[in-house]
Amino acid sequence: MAEQAPGVRIDGLTVVYKTPAGELPAVRDVTLTLEPGTITGIVGESGSGKSTLALSLLNAVQPPGRIAAGSVEIDGLGDVTGFAGEELRKARGRHIGYVFQAAQNSLNPLKTVGKQLLDLGRSHGVEDLRGLVREAKELLGRMGLDGARVLDSHQHELSGGMRQRVGIMLALVLNAHLVVLDEPTTALDMITQANILKIVREVHAERGLTTLVITHDIGVVAEVADRLVVMYGGRLVEQGPTREVLGSPTHPYTKGLIRAIPRLVGDIAEAQALPGRPPTLATVPKEGCVFRERCALRMDVCDTVDPQAVAHGSRVVACHAVTVKEHA
């Protein structure tokens, strides 16, 4: 088993959900590598498929969803899309730490946090349970909480922001080296958010992790991620080093997302909302480019041919207009 930062190779991944109109893809033919030791951020509007992609890393897509094609190879584990039962349960927690989007509601309301921590430890065969509790208190302390008090508390005694931090603690406490954080800071005020992101960065570096952060907030990604991945309508439309993508976005969707961020200083009117709405499973185009309805650069080919992901230097972009410009 890899004890240090594992690499992850997602190849041709398609995940579908059963709907009244048949099985429709929420993630379509996504190929993505998480390099060992890096923090990758995935951004996109609601419904773009971010959580579904993240769940696939744990092979945790639930019915009516299923992985219809592709593989998720994790160093030291293999292709987790073939895992089931005990093998899968062991991988979760020990090798892959996960903070679910609804972390605030994922605690058991009937048990104290401490009891849940011990259950987690026992179910993964941790022998030194005292050490586990010590580790949990330390992590909670770093996140500005009184560890002993939190472990004695039930869910209802904790605020949303505290539950969020408990979720992060539970993802890190078993010392997994691949950590997936789905909207880790949504319930937090700006100051607490900045503090949590700082801790995510510190723990990532100290422990030698490979980290995936899912968020709709580009500010969060700018703060923590080495690499930025942009999703739209279940497709991966742009990826590259965070600074480069934010500094000179290439895909028209990435440009729109960045233009829509209100600035703290300067002219608020400069922020321009992206016109239109993201597609749902039922409305996402079955052929051609998924973004064309909202795209200022739409060409005829966009209606019929799905743009392939093409490398442009350190960037990978799936857009006909970008490819045409590049070759002009």
Ligand SMILES: Nc1ncnc2c1ncn2[C@@H]1O[C@H](COP(=O)(O)OP(=O)(O)OP(=O)(O)O)[C@@H](O)[C@H]1O
């Ligand atoms: N259990 C389900 N049954 C049917 N459709 C689903 C289910 N879960 C998700 N979907 C659909 O799959 C698509 C992708 O959803 P997903 O939650 O992965 O997106 P997301 O980018 O994480 O959005 P959000 O930020 O709102 O969580 C959406 O259109 C969503 O409605």
